[in-house]
């Protein structure tokens with residue numbers, strides 16, 4: 805019943821608990837389930853981290869950012885609390901900006917093909933950025 809999370813074993817006074825697949829799912833207010841893609845589980849450590857907060861080195865002194873989180877008894881409420889923190893949201897926004905920048909770089913490499921294509925590529929670049937922004941706004945609205 806550990807679903808590959810055997811290393812996440814934590815013994816409480818009442819029972820032994822593990823990380824579960826359900827903890828990776830987040831239920832939105834509208835009932836939709838989305839995957840907590842920010843949550844990473846290094847197999848050997850048996851704890852989970854918030855990857856965006858670690859990448860952007862947020863000032864949060866939570867186990868999700870520092871030594872790793874394994875309080876499975878309170879995991880869902882702790883994850884929800886974290887998802888509503890300003891630091892987490894800022895890290896997600898930074899990640900989206902980074903992704904947008906990477907897309908731009910790939911597109912800009914194509915510009916060197918020839919001037920006649922520049923306008924066309926520039927237009928598709930703008931469309932890509934707009935689409936990414938729309939997707940992000942939609943995500944933020946649902947969250």
Ligand SMILES: [Zn+2]
Pocket residue numbers: 854855856857858868886891892895
């Ligand atoms: Zn975080």
